[in-house]
Amino acid sequence: MKLLSILGATGSIGTSALEIVRMHPDRFQVKALTAANNLPLLRRQIQQFMPEMVAVLDEAKARELGDMLPPGVRPEILSGASGYAAAAAWDKVDTVVLAMVGAAGLNPALAAIEAGKDIALANKETLVMAGDIVMAKAREKNVTVLPVDSEHSAMFQCMLGNQARDVKQLFLTASGGPFRNTPQSDFPGITREDALNHPNWSMGNKISIDSATLMNKGLELIEAVHLFGISHQNIQVLIHPQSIVHSMVGFADGSVMAQMGVPDMKQAISFALSFPDRLDTGLSFPDFAALASLTFCAPDSERFPSLAFAREACEKKGTLPAVMNAANEVAVQAFLDRRIRFSDIFTLVSTTMAAHTCIDNPDLSGIIEADRWAREKAGSLI
Numbered sequence: 001m002k003l004l005s006i007l008g009a010t011g012s013i014g015t016s017a018l019e020i021v022r023m024h025p026d027r028f029q030v031k032a033l034t035a036a037n038n039l040p041l042l043r044r045q046i047q048q049f050m051p052e053m054v055a056v057l058d059e060a061k062a063r064e065l066g067d068m069l070p071p072g073v074r075p076e077i078l079s080g081a082s083g084y085a086a087a088a089a090w091d092k093v094d095t096v097v098l099a100m101v102g103a104a105g106l107n108p109a110l111a112a113i114e115a116g117k118d119i120a121l122a123n124k125e126t127l128v129m130a131g132d133i134v135m136a137k138a139r140e141k142n143v144t145v146l147p148v149d150s151e152h153s154a155m156f157q158c159m160l161g162n163q164a165r166d167v168k169q170l171f172l173t174a175s176g177g178p179f180r181n182t183p184q185s186d187f188p189g190i191t192r193e194d195a196l197n198h199p200n201w202s203m204g205n206k207i208s209i210d211s212a213t214l215m216n217k218g219l220e221l222i223e224a225v226h227l228f229g230i231s232h233q234n235i236q237v238l239i240h241p242q243s244i245v246h247s248m249v250g251f252a253d254g255s256v257m258a259q260m261g262v263p264d265m266k267q268a269i270s271f272a273l274s275f276p277d278r279l280d281t282g283l284s285f286p287d288f289a290a291l292a293s294l295t296f297c298a299p300d301s302e303r304f305p306s307l308a309f310a311r312e313a314c315e316k317k318g319t320l321p322a323v324m325n326a327a328n329e330v331a332v333q334a335f336l337d338r339r340i341r342f343s344d345i346f347t348l349v350s351t352t353m354a355a356h357t358c359i360d361n362p363d364l365s366g367i368i369e370a371d372r373w374a375r376e377k378a379g380s381l382i
C-alpha cells in the first residue's frame, strides 16, 4: 500500500492521479491533498478519498474549505507555502505526487526530498529552475525521482533493462501544438482560446500555452538533461503530430527504442506510481491500422524560438534556466490575461534572458533571487 500526498490535486495531473487511485484502492491510499483553487472539486475529492491532511494555498480559501465540509469529514486543513511543504514532508506519507504548476513547486519538492519521500514528478519547472540542486539532494537522500511527464516516462521506460552508459541519444517528441502549421504572419492574431485548444492533449492552462509556443519542449529538454544526466546536444527534438511515440532512446549499437501509447497521461502517471509494476488503466492501444502513418520532422526554429532559448540556458547554465522559466511564467500569465499578444511571449522571454547577468553554480537563494529578478524584469516589459 502506497501512502500518497498529491500536491496540486485539482489540476489536470492531480485529477488523473486520483483516477488511478480510485481504480486501485488496494494499492494506494491518499493521505494528503493540496490545491490552490477549485474548492468545490477539492471538497468532492476530500469526501471521496478522505485524506487526513489538506493544504490550500490561500488562507481565506482554507477557512472557506473548512466551512464547506460536512460534519464527520474533518481533515487537518493547513494553508500557505508552509502548508504545501508540510503535506510534502509529512511522516504518514511515503510518495509525493508533485502536480502543482510552476516555480511554486520547488519549495515543496525540496521539502519532500529532504524528508526522504519518493517523488512522482510532473512539475518540470522545479528541475528547470534548480535541477542540479534537486537531483543532488535526491541522490544524497537516496530518493527516487520518477518522471510523470510522458516524454520522460517514455525515455525512462526505454532505458529499463539497458545500461546507462550505452545511452547515446534521446529523441524528445513534440506534437507541435495547435500552431504547427500556422504561418508566422498569423501569430499576432492568435487568441487565448486558439492557444488553449491543444490538438492531442487535455491539460492545464499554463502547459497548454507552453505547448503552443514549444516552450514546453524547451522546459522538457532541460528536464531531460537533469533526469538522465545527458547533454542537451545529445537530445534531438522531433515534431510528431500524432503523439503516439512518446519519446525514444538511441543506444551505442544504433538500436532505437520507442515507447508508444494513446495520448493520455494516465499511462505515465500510473507507471510512476506503480513502478516496476504496470497497472490496468483501462486505456486502449493505439489503432495503428487506422493511424496508417506516424510522421516525424524537425521543429521550425524561425516560428518557434523557444527551443533555442532552452538550449542557450543549457549552455550557460547557472541562473539562466531559472530566469527563462520565470520570464516565461510571467509572459504566459500575461497572455492568458489578454495583456500581451502570443508573439510577445517570445520577446518577453528573450529580452529578459538577454538582460540577465548569469551567476554560475548558484545556491538555492541565488536561484530564488534570479527568479524574483526575472519576474520583475519581464513584468516591467509588459
Ligand code: NAD
Pocket (backbone or CB within 6 Å): 007, 008, 009, 010, 011, 012, 013, 014, 034, 035, 036, 037, 038, 057, 084, 098, 099, 100, 101, 102, 104, 122, 123, 124, 125, 148, 149, 150, 201, 202, 203, 204, 205, 206, 207, 265
Ligand atoms: P493545472 O493548472 O491543471 O493544475 C495545477 C494544480 O496546482 C491545481 O491543483 C492548482 O490548484 C495548483 N496550483 C496552481 N498554482 C499554484 C501555486 N502557485 N502554488 C501551489 N499550487 C498551485 O496544471 P497541470 O496541467 O495539471 O500541470 C501540473 C504540472 O504538471 C505542470 O508543471 C505541468 O507542466 C506538468 N505536466 C502536466 C501535464 C498535463 O497533461 N497536464 C503533462 C506533463 C507535465
Ligand code: MG
Pocket (backbone or CB within 6 Å): 149, 150, 151, 220
Ligand atoms: Mg510532456
